[in-house]
Amino acid sequence: MRLLVLGGTKFLSLSVAQQAVDRGWEVTCACRGSSPVPDGATHLPWDRSTDAPIGLQEGTWDAVVDVARLPSHVRRAVEIVARPHWVFVSTINVYADNGSSAMEPLVEPVSDDVDLAEDPDAYGPMKVACEEIVATGTTSSMIVRPGLIVGPGDGSGRFSYWPDRLSRGGEVLAPGSPDDVVQVIDVRDLAAWILDACEARTTGAFDAVGQLLGLGDLLDEVAAGVSDGVSGRRAFTWVDSDFLTEQGVEPWAGDGSVPLWLPRPEYDGMMSHSPQPALDTGLRLRPVAETAHDTLGETAVGISPEREAEVLAAWHTRQASPAENG
CATH class of the missing domain: 3.40.50.720 (NAD(P)-binding Rossmann-like Domain)
Known part of the structure; x- marks a missing residue:
């Protein structure tokens, strides 16, 4: 070729x-x-x-x-x-x-x-x-x-924030709900499928996305992929999306953001496209845990440890306040 x-x-x-x-x-x-x-x-x-x-x-x-x-x-x-x-x-x-x-x-x-x-x-x-x-x-x-392409060499640091964060252990700010659907596709899998399509002269339009996962399941896979590097116990604290917005936390990507988090329901569809047509033409997807393992130590961009601790403290105060909880 x-x-x-x-x-x-x-x-x-x-x-x-x-x-x-x-x-x-x-x-x-x-x-x-x-x-x-x-x-x-x-x-x-x-x-x-x-x-x-x-x-x-x-x-x-x-x-x-x-x-x-x-x-x-x-x-x-x-x-x-x-x-x-x-x-x-x-x-x-x-x-x-x-x-x-x-x-x-x-x-x-x-x-x-x-x-x-x-x-x-x-x-x-x-x-x-x-x-x-x-x-x-x-x-x-x-x-x-x-959709969201992840894996080695991703300079955005979006996905690799999570391997980095979970490898440090401790209380982890988890955004939204564990049932919020997310999708990631490893750059190596996408590239391999593109080359197969070149060889087969595949035609048509395809969504190139990963398997549908709840955010909780994805974070569990990331944790499994970096388990050798964990410095201590970790515990997820799920923080409501509306509260994160009130606190000025940015979604999706960038400095100060909690990566992969998107406000719902207005972005429900962005991370829930079907991978099946692409799978039917030969796309093969590796486990998220493998991607997490291979990106640990790469550029990680997101909310700082200090800011994460501030938001978690505010969340715990909100949860403990009788006035806020009716």
């Missing part, structure tokens, strides 16, 4: 390129090259805001994997390399209703490039536009819509 990866130096595209090399494929990574491509892959320098290099225009590949988010980047690449089978990595943020797990309707596309620092809500709409460009401009294509 001759594979063109538009990217190949970070997280998912890096895993795709590395695993393709490991399979013995002929891999070309077209990217700026600010980070090295995997050993065994060919680097084709290309800033996608500029004209394509001759090597891209004259090259022949069996499949293309693209993770871009800017419509102009996808449009330019499709105009040049339309014949191979395309796998475009989109996102579940293309769906208009976060409260539903249905694969429709999609948000209205935004066909112009938007700076996400100025308008982060343009991410999903731009991805819809990219999907349309791929679907109409290539001879064969597959659209992959991942």
Whole structure:
């Protein structure tokens, strides 16, 4: 297989390129090259805001994997390399209703490039536009819509907050309800499935998500994966979502957040998409415990220990107050 990866130096595209090399494929990574491509892959320098290099225009590949988010980047690449089978990595943020797990309707596309620092809500709409460009401009294509991608090399520190936190033991602030449904997919599993789809020339649109788990079950799996590193006993204290909001705790990701927590029910659908169609085409998912074990010690971003202790203390005070509890 001759594979063109538009990217190949970070997280998912890096895993795709590395695993393709490991399979013995002929891999070309077209990217700026600010980070090295995997050993065994060919680097084709290309800033996608500029004209394509001759090597891209004259090259022949069996499949293309693209993770871009800017419509102009996808449009330019499709105009040049339309014949191979395309796998475009989109996102579940293309769906208009976060409260539903249905694969429709999609948000209205935004066909112009938007700076996400100025308008982060343009991410999903731009991805819809990219999907349309791929679907109409290539001879064969597959659209992959991942949910939360986790695993080694994730610089966001969202998932790896939990292996880090649970390895320290003690009283753990657990957000919302243990029954709140969450999904994560290991980057290595996603990359392997994408490569299988390239080889099989799989077509259609798929939600690339993990198994449906209650947050309590997911945290138990994380705990199992880092059990060798636990410094002491741990106990989960489940803190109501409304209380977390009152306390100014951020959801989902970033400094000061409790990662993976989303307000319910308005985000019920965002973490409850069906993995079955992807499983039916060969997606294989490793246990969350394995991902937790392999990400312990990586970048972890979330609420600080001091702030967590403050919120827990306030929660215990609330629970002990007769006035608050009627």
